[in-house]
Amino acid sequence: MSKVLQHGDRSWQALLITVSILVLVLMLAIGWMLWRGSSGAHQTFGWGFLAPTSLVSWDPVNDHFQAWPFIYGTLLTSLIAILIALPISLGIAIFLVELCPAWLRTPLTWMVELLAAIPSVVYGLWGIFIFLPVVVTPLGNFLAETLAHLPWIGILFSGPMSASGSSRLAACLILAIMIIPTISAVSRDVFMAIPNAQHEASLALGSTLWETIWQVLIPYGLSGILGAVMLGLGRALGETMAVTMVIGNSIEGSASLLRPGYTMASVIANEFAEAVSKLHTEVLVEVGLVLFFMTMLLNILARFLVWRVARRTPLEVRT
Numbered sequence: 001m002s003k004v005l006q007h008g009d010r011s012w013q014a015l016l017i018t019v020s021i022l023v024l025v026l027m028l029a030i031g032w033m034l035w036r037g038s039s040g041a042h043q044t045f046g047w048g049f050l051a052p053t054s055l056v057s058w059d060p061v062n063d064h065f066q067a068w069p070f071i072y073g074t075l076l077t078s079l080i081a082i083l084i085a086l087p088i089s090l091g092i093a094i095f096l097v098e099l100c101p102a103w104l105r106t107p108l109t110w111m112v113e114l115l116a117a118i119p120s121v122v123y124g125l126w127g128i129f130i131f132l133p134v135v136v137t138p139l140g141n142f143l144a145e146t147l148a149h150l151p152w153i154g155i156l157f158s159g160p161m162s163a164s165g166s167s168r169l170a171a172c173l174i175l176a177i178m179i180i181p182t183i184s185a186v187s188r189d190v191f192m193a194i195p196n197a198q199h200e201a202s203l204a205l206g207s208t209l210w211e212t213i214w215q216v217l218i219p220y221g222l223s224g225i226l227g228a229v230m231l232g233l234g235r236a237l238g239e240t241m242a243v244t245m246v247i248g249n250s251i252e253g254s255a256s257l258l259r260p261g262y263t264m265a266s267v268i269a270n271e272f273a274e275a276v277s278k279l280h281t282e283v284l285v286e287v288g289l290v291l292f293f294m295t296m297l298l299n300i301l302a303r304f305l306v307w308r309v310a311r312r313t314p315l316e317v318r319t
Helices: 002-037 039-049 068-099 102-116 120-147 153-157 168-192 196-204 209-220 222-238 241-246 264-274 278-311
Strands: none
Touching: 002 039, 002 278, 039 278, 068 102, 068 168, 068 209, 068 222, 068 264, 068 278, 102 168, 120 153, 120 168, 120 241, 168 222, 168 241, 196 209, 209 222, 222 264, 222 278, 241 264, 264 278
């Protein structure tokens, strides 16, 4: 009997190793395809294609391309979306684990997870017809009036807000709404994995519930929370349709959140099917290659952080 079990274990282990290798091969194949497909762009522009510069050059007719505005737009919208979404997501996760009545916990958890399943094009349509005129335009005008004159930070709120509301600010807010369910769900799982002993010992020593949450639970689950943030950031970096529909799709070099812009994903979606030359196509593939490596590294880091918190968590979990 032991030999049969050992043989079955070896077969199962071989299957898992094979599938893991296939996933790795697939990732390498995607990277190689993108690298080969953008070979002409590498030879023509080199590393200067990605370098930060104040010169905006994206002229498909004359084959002049510089990707920094798109990289800047992607990083800016994603990072600000994370800054907005993180405190809201942690609040939702803490409420579900510590404060929510038992009869309400399961329905709210389902609703949070359901928000993560809504197609991005639905968020984009809602953003165009409701969110932009009702929220983004008034908020953008308010920020321009109150913050544009401040040193350092004022550059992010300079320039007039477009009448439609399409802007990097709109993309930031839409992305924040889209990644809140992801960060909330993962953070909730992290808090649920913290041993009861940590929670009970803190309360037994006289800590209030707030002190237990702030000084015990959050530090204990910090690696997992960081993993959730990285997963949310990875989605924000690669989001296409919703961002394309609200960001305004402009190659202007303004640093302001209130002006239209582009992200790497949105420029690929808008221009790939209508590329006017072979070099134009290869440049767009190179933009995709940069985005591929950025999201891949972020997801690897996120899984590593989640693994760290799971490794140090005992078998006893909260119920």
